[in-house]
């Protein structure tokens with residue numbers, strides 16, 4: 001297994017141990033969350049966990065949970081979610097995040113903002129000094145407005161690019177049937193302001209800035225000798 005995959009697998013495994021019987025669980029998306037869902041799924045199948053309900057953040061996580069027979073409910077059907085475990089593309093020193101590398105930011109934000117405790121699982125390569133420095137901010141837009149929204153994002157000094165599909169002609173279409181403008185900013189000095197300004201553009205559904213949401217971040221590290229460890233950072 002390559003080193004990044006080892007770090008992801010380890011944080012996935014450690015985070016899966018946070019799950020307890022009887023919980024309603026927000027299941028995140030992406031390759032790190034996939035490790036977590038598989039470990040939770042195994043604990044469920046061997047009877048170590050009982051009475052779980054999953055609220056999924058994507059088609060991906062729903063299919064994975066279904067494969068293990070974990071019962072699922074829609075967001076509208078649950079009154080509370082005890083624990084959410086999700087991945088991220090960037091994490092800054094305040095535990096603010098950029099998400100949406102998998103194009104699931106709308107449902108991820110809906111679920112992650114509802115959970116009592118949000119745990120983010122990443123490899124050490126996701127740590128950044130400034131949000132937006134290694135990843136563009138994904139902006140989900142309704143298809144009929146993508147050019148109009150792109151122009152508005154340029155007015156904000158962003159550089160939007162329509163995300164294109166791999167092994168399918170044309171753009172990525174999200175689980176909600178929308179398009180994604182991956183938008184690079186040379187700097188994001190005020191993430192709160194940018195998050196709300198983007199979301200106020202007509203035609204925007206949601207963007208990938210996740211601020212003041214993560215309660216804990218589990219970070220996978222790998223040493224020169226190949227030892228893999230997990231660091232926990234907690235929001236102050």
Ligand code: 5RP
Pocket residue numbers: 028029030031032033086087088089098099100101102103104105108
């Ligand atoms: C999907 C996400 C993912 O959590 C994020 O892209 C991290 O993915 P990975 O664990 O594969 O690096 O936000 O929309």
